[in-house]
Amino acid sequence: MAVVKEFTLPDLGEGLTEAEIVRWLVEVGEVVAIDQPVVEVETAKAVVEVPCPYGGVVTARFGEEGDSLAVGRPLVTVAVGSGVGAGPDLGPADGSAPGGEPGAGEGSGNVLVGYGTAAATARRRNRVRAVSAAAGHAVAAPAAPAPGATALAPAPAAPEPAAAPAPVPAAPQASDAGPVAVISPLVRRLARENGLDLRALAGSGPEGLILRADVERALAGDTTLAPAAAPAATAPGTAAPQVAGAGADRGVERIALRGIRGAVAEKLTRSRREIPDATCWVDADATELLATRAAMNTALSAAGGATIPVLALFARIVTAALARHPELNATVDTARSEIVRLPAVHLGFAAQTDRGLVVPVVRDAHARTTAGLAAEIRRLTDAARGGTLTPADLTGGTFTLNNYGVFGVDGSTPIINHPEAAMLGVGRITPKPWVHQGELAVRQVVQLSFTFDHRVCDGGTAGGFLRFVADCVENPAVLLATV
Template identity: 40%
Template structure:
């Protein structure tokens, strides 16, 4: 054999091209599935890392999906409208891999923000189990502490689901998980609440008929499914009580007109609901029990020292309740701007999950639909919700005479475990007093 046969060629090896699957990530809410809303790329398109490639709808919001790779799209594995389980492959990419000299090296996936831990059985590395021996400083395997041992033995679930179970007083040990490999899901927890609180009544047998032109059937999923589950859990967990107050809000409507014309509120979308919301925030200082939470598992009442004010927003995908963080620290103009921004995002379907969690009290404006009063259902985990009806021009007693005045009805629902009737009445009366005469705020703050 000649010497030339043993002389290695000298050239730069080309990077190998690899096919990578992109699996539907856990988007940080512990959800087990999402619906593909739309793809923003097509097969054959070149994409960059973190380029938005599509949109998915969770049970809380529409979320944009960034690409985990720089490369080319070779397959889209789910169609718009299809509901996909977390961890299922939804797209494939061709990406430049390592050169031949590094093909034996372990493959590392990009750390996509919000990707979350993947279910077992995927091609991603599993999360390492915690070694209690290393924590204890011993080479032998140590027994975990008793409080942690209970955590290890409980059924598999995600942190948000465990929190929901804690809030609703559900023992995870008695819940049968229906998710992948026995994972306990949010629906499993809510179903347990419904099973324990509502007697099971056999439904009457109705002749099944195929859907035709006389009816429309819509799958229950996404925002509508989440809202329904939350309302059922709230209605059968917290003992609701309601109170109503009708007030002469003429002074408030006149104030609203003056503020809209002032330079300080130029460009600010100021509405009657913003004024009522501000009155709520002021009244809460004298009635803090309405801004609290019942922790069933810990047998504690959690008193919040901040207010994350939620407000009901109707969207094409259903009702959502975003909340303004630390609303009690905002000026009237800042509050109005925050509400307008969140409401706009909700209508467009691009509101983030963080804006839909962590609320402490809620306001809903049923007056925009021409309704005077109602009995709103509490947002799960909150102590109170205030509904404001329409402002109507009605005959009303004013300074000893009958005059046409702007009249408004307030409807307050509250958790009677947390709020006594006296506290609820004082809060409602304070809100009404502010709307009747905004000047009384000087005596409250």
């Protein structure tokens, strides 16, 4: 007889306590292999696939796309045991309770998100439905699914000498006669936040698909709307509660601060709350830096090598500046009232993606050549745009480089990436009038802005750091003299 095991959202590490469901990778009734990814989730750090440590038939999914789940909440339940479905890696049942440690052949235990699993050698999608009564096995029933769970209706059990276990319960019955014709998580969220029952709406999309416009029309008072629950009667002499989407609130859009956006908001707020920051800036003539880059790329292209982006040159300059001013590669331990200077430079750089701002980290940047920095920045940028960054790629930074010049702006006042001690901002490099060798000329000018934690150093140190960076930009030979 098979045993149903419950797989919960694992501890994601790095202080993360929840994740948002982006996309389900398996259906109820599908046979899954050990360590096969079952869901794609977005944490505050990255979008990752979660592998299930059990092999068997998926009997229930918990949560819809767009929902947030806390660590420790159920993700899926899986019927484990020989004969529950066609497919490999279905280990024998041992009678252990759901959520317990997997036995030999039942699960790997490898559930750390973002780092892969040891036994996952292929990602199979075996669309095999649950076993019929002729298979001669029944599935032990899990606890009743939480509201919003998608459950597998049970197949009739074959006659056995012992009493048959209870069947797997169906999904909650209230207004739940089949799936809702909604694809977009945004539509589900909009309806949920305004107390709308999507099953009461007639979708205007293909094959009755419910669109965002349908929900907005319902909020505007369309008679096809049936509210999820009738409002409680208002007591005499009290004001009626304001209904979301009615009156002055009509057209207002509310966006939950969670996932990557929520993590950025929390970190920036904490930075401004805890760090007494100060900013200084300087304009620098980047004409010689661009000429040096052009000469380097010409030589690299002739040799069949990859070119060097401007960001990699600034990364190399920053590592040299931190070697001269190590007090800025630090953090503050507020609990012990100590400044902690760090031996290695793990350089973060801001990258804008479709999912929001992320800061990948180049590990041991101080030990890399300019070409090595360029290669790692290119790898991390591609991963950020593809949504494949792991938590390890996004944590552990000691200093951040922010190239906001890509947005076509000259200057900014960076907010320190807590718990770091400083950030260098680089504006666009653009032609401007400049006094060069005593004469007015058109030169390629860049504005550099530097925000620092005033607890770790005074203005003299910060000014010295920024001036060294500007000197290297204006005369790259200064950088060679420090190697």
